[in-house]
Amino acid sequence: MFETLYDAKSIAIVGASLDRQKIGNAVMENLVKEGYGGRILPVNPSHDEIMGFKCFKSVEELPQEVDLAIIALPARAAMNALDQCVRKSVRFVVLIAGGFSETGDEGRELELQIRNRIAGTDTRVIGPNTVGVLFPPSRINTALTPWERIFYPGKGEVAFISQSGALGLLVMDSITEFGMGISGFVNIGNRVDISEIDMLELFYSDSTTRSIVLYLESISDGQKFFDTLKKVNPVKPVVVLKTGRSDESSRAASFHTGAMASDDRVFDGVLRQVGVIRAYDETELLDYGKVLAYQKPPAGNRIAVVTTAGGVGVVTTDALTFSANGDGMRMATLSEEEKNELRKYVLPFASVNNPVDLTADGSGEAYESILNILARSENVDGIIAYALPQTPKIDMGIVPSLANTSKLKPLVVGSIGNKLAKPILSKLEESRVPAYPSIERAVKAMRALNRYGEYLRREQVAN
Amino acid sequence: MFETLYDAKSIAIVGASLDRQKIGNAVMENLVKEGYGGRILPVNPSHDEIMGFKCFKSVEELPQEVDLAIIALPARAAMNALDQCVRKSVRFVVLIAGGFSETGDEGRELELQIRNRIAGTDTRVIGPNTVGVLFPPSRINTALTPWERIFYPGKGEVAFISQSGALGLLVMDSITEFGMGISGFVNIGNRVDISEIDMLELFYSDSTTRSIVLYLESISDGQKFFDTLKKVNPVKPVVVLKTGRSDESSRAASFHTGAMASDDRVFDGVLRQVGVIRAYDETELLDYGKVLAYQKPPAGNRIAVVTTAGGVGVVTTDALTFSANGDGMRMATLSEEEKNELRKYVLPFASVNNPVDLTADGSGEAYESILNILARSENVDGIIAYALPQTPKIDMGIVPSLANTSKLKPLVVGSIGNKLAKPILSKLEESRVPAYPSIERAVKAMRALNRYGEYLRREQVAN
Numbered sequence: 001m002f003e004t005l006y007d008a009k010s011i012a013i014v015g016a017s018l019d020r021q022k023i024g025n026a027v028m029e030n031l032v033k034e035g036y037g038g039r040i041l042p043v044n045p046s047h048d049e050i051m052g053f054k055c056f057k058s059v060e061e062l063p064q065e066v067d068l069a070i071i072a073l074p075a076r077a078a079m080n081a082l083d084q085c086v087r088k089s090v091r092f093v094v095l096i097a098g099g100f101s102e103t104g105d106e107g108r109e110l111e112l113q114i115r116n117r118i119a120g121t122d123t124r125v126i127g128p129n130t131v132g133v134l135f136p137p138s139r140i141n142t143a144l145t146p147w148e149r150i151f152y153p154g155k156g157e158v159a160f161i162s163q164s165g166a167l168g169l170l171v172m173d174s175i176t177e178f179g180m181g182i183s184g185f186v187n188i189g190n191r192v193d194i195s196e197i198d199m200l201e202l203f204y205s206d207s208t209t210r211s212i213v214l215y216l217e218s219i220s221d222g223q224k225f226f227d228t229l230k231k232v233n234p235v236k237p238v239v240v241l242k243t244g245r246s247d248e249s250s251r252a253a254s255f256h257t258g259a260m261a262s263d264d265r266v267f268d269g270v271l272r273q274v275g276v277i278r279a280y281d282e283t284e285l286l287d288y289g290k291v292l293a294y295q296k297p298p299a300g301n302r303i304a305v306v307t308t309a310g311g312v313g314v315v316t317t318d319a320l321t322f323s324a325n326g327d328g329m330r331m332a333t334l335s336e337e338e339k340n341e342l343r344k345y346v347l348p349f350a351s352v353n354n355p356v357d358l359t360a361d362g363s364g365e366a367y368e369s370i371l372n373i374l375a376r377s378e379n380v381d382g383i384i385a386y387a388l389p390q391t392p393k394i395d396m397g398i399v400p401s402l403a404n405t406s407k408l409k410p411l412v413v414g415s416i417g418n419k420l421a422k423p424i425l426s427k428l429e430e431s432r433v434p435a436y437p438s439i440e441r442a443v444k445a446m447r448a449l450n451r452y453g454e455y456l457r458r459e460q461v462a463n
Numbered sequence: 464m465f466e467t468l469y470d471a472k473s474i475a476i477v478g479a480s481l482d483r484q485k486i487g488n489a490v491m492e493n494l495v496k497e498g499y500g501g502r503i504l505p506v507n508p509s510h511d512e513i514m515g516f517k518c519f520k521s522v523e524e525l526p527q528e529v530d531l532a533i534i535a536l537p538a539r540a541a542m543n544a545l546d547q548c549v550r551k552s553v554r555f556v557v558l559i560a561g562g563f564s565e566t567g568d569e570g571r572e573l574e575l576q577i578r579n580r581i582a583g584t585d586t587r588v589i590g591p592n593t594v595g596v597l598f599p600p601s602r603i604n605t606a607l608t609p610w611e612r613i614f615y616p617g618k619g620e621v622a623f624i625s626q627s628g629a630l631g632l633l634v635m636d637s638i639t640e641f642g643m644g645i646s647g648f649v650n651i652g653n654r655v656d657i658s659e660i661d662m663l664e665l666f667y668s669d670s671t672t673r674s675i676v677l678y679l680e681s682i683s684d685g686q687k688f689f690d691t692l693k694k695v696n697p698v699k700p701v702v703v704l705k706t707g708r709s710d711e712s713s714r715a716a717s718f719h720t721g722a723m724a725s726d727d728r729v730f731d732g733v734l735r736q737v738g739v740i741r742a743y744d745e746t747e748l749l750d751y752g753k754v755l756a757y758q759k760p761p762a763g764n765r766i767a768v769v770t771t772a773g774g775v776g777v778v779t780t781d782a783l784t785f786s787a788n789g790d791g792m793r794m795a796t797l798s799e800e801e802k803n804e805l806r807k808y809v810l811p812f813a814s815v816n817n818p819v820d821l822t823a824d825g826s827g828e829a830y831e832s833i834l835n836i837l838a839r840s841e842n843v844d845g846i847i848a849y850a851l852p853q854t855p856k857i858d859m860g861i862v863p864s865l866a867n868t869s870k871l872k873p874l875v876v877g878s879i880g881n882k883l884a885k886p887i888l889s890k891l892e893e894s895r896v897p898a899y900p901s902i903e904r905a906v907k908a909m910r911a912l913n914r915y916g917e918y919l920r921r922e923q924v925a926n
Binding site: 098099102103104107149162163165166169170171173176215241244281283308310311312314318319349359360388389390391416418419420437438439 | 561565566570608609612614625627629630631634636637639678707775777778780812851879880882900901
């Protein structure tokens, strides 16, 4: 049923405006700029036309079967527009306005009214207190932040469900740095109707999504959430950033989206039981979503590390074998035969123990040969390879080698630097190789992948 | 005595070359491009002139009193050149070549020879197995990686001592992203003579350095290291990234720089005793160095958080109050008077509890007023403020407000995003406001600052 939302053929903008100070202006402009190809139906009693589109005087005047209506009006006016949308059987409504439960009793009363008005009707509501949705595959963008302020990501395979709108927009802007895309973004806001559970169902069903990440300050329905994760996670890995770990942050959250927090330890136990990876900040959230979308999990926990800078190998070994970063992973032990094979491609004094260090002399060809040996090794379950631009013989040419390796064995790429490192990371992103601009982020991504693999194996044994 | 190194007036390049495949070519070009204003003295028997500079046939032919000689020759040839430098009383020699203790017994023997040859002479050696030094204030750059591959940082206040050359270069390239500079970089390499202790002395004495960060795989002399840190850290805060935390990574390190690792728990205890902050990856290392160079530590652990995005405030509260990230810090409790004051600058429903949330409506003026209230508050020891570009009224204009606040009270700025977030971070860097592109990095930086403050207070009580 959520396909109508994800692939809406007609979108009404109630409160569309020519006034650049009005939200209805930014929303309409974003939708047009996104290149949305369906019907755009601005609603505003004072205009005949907005941005070249025929403007309707009221919701009542709209044509039949509107898939999605974005109500860009203040809370009280939005309530009237919602009534009209219900009468018109508009399928989905995005209620942008704040001023509901997050502001106190009066707002809570308004939310109750929304629930009553849509109960038993054909209309489903996203929000209120939301920036709406972004569905790059259907070029739908209902967000209100103009393109001058942030970059919106293009089409990708990671779905993003967020209780917070601003955090969602900022994180999306962040991931554009290396060109990462999303399959969809939904800001559930105050979640008066459509919840994280509904949106998990949406992205579970759609064919573009390969992993799902959630930012939550509270859970709408614990049991249903658990049941849904249990169904979704084995097929499409889920990552959750859930705040309110302490009393102080729960209090902060209640001011923000009117959320009521549950006991964090209970929540943590539930996530472990269903094998869902937990993130603790916005960087981890999307980093883990990316690795889980781009790579199959390793069959075991033995990791090989390839580097052209010794120190980077040492720090990685530390992170993998000592700290919580590498939790559950260990350094692969290579056979003497494999080491002899590797020696052909490195200087006499370079290390062919794991980490394999090509040193400053390493060429793209040697790098490729080493990746091939590790990809075929029965002693290696996963590879962390570094793309480091400081040496004379390593350049963009290693990207295809890394992309090929990632098809043979779970691979995560790390890099450090700016001038050439960033273009290499962007190129790797194009090839859907999970790549990260620091040692820690690369190691943590492999850990998330490994944990998901452990969960799948546990599930297999249980079934 | 290390001033002669830091401010060398004449630099010889032994093995300077016109052949772009040779290290002596890149080294010379880097020095010229850096804009070094002292005497550049290329040494090569086959040329009369290199890059417009008079070329000397041998070290013997060099003028008297060469402050620094960079020997860009392979190991065995480098040994001869070193002998000549010693006879010529060259003050400092950078031995670039690898092929020493990191390759086995033969190399160890060569290092012993170096020690013997310089014992009792005027010559001090950096390396071997080093990319040398970068001193932006004197425009000295002996590194061999060409400018086409990485960006070298400009002048700043953080000194960087690294056992690994490649890791050092890559990290320096990284920090150029937002324009961070350094007061100096020294790659001690195999550390046959000049050690991390000597370089701590150098940066302790120079007037530009305000904090010192070290990447180490082993310690040259435990007792001396401890004594030096004890002297340096109260004046110029020190951050250490020390690898070899596990047996496996110690093994990796021994292949890399021939280092012998000591027990990590002992090392950790020593650092705690002298109040030195420990970093666990390359990002933390420079993040902590930056905050300690740019900001005085807070007088206590009560932190206020300012945001224009509720979710960002919630995640920050979590990190501060629950996880190890915020270890030792707590959320400041504002007085009713202060809250009433704050209410003047936010919408009626926005939170003036800590975190203070300006919401999407927040303007630069309101932001500034709120910062002023918090900077003056006796209930607040430090401020984490977010510069988030998603809302219509926040832009580059908040940078001066943040810079002013940072002079009144310890401040760390966080941001998330790409399009406007990155220019804002660069602008903050120009004003020496410690700013970071993620919640986690901002919170961890404030934690490092808080820990350093705790150490200083502990020291004061003890003395």
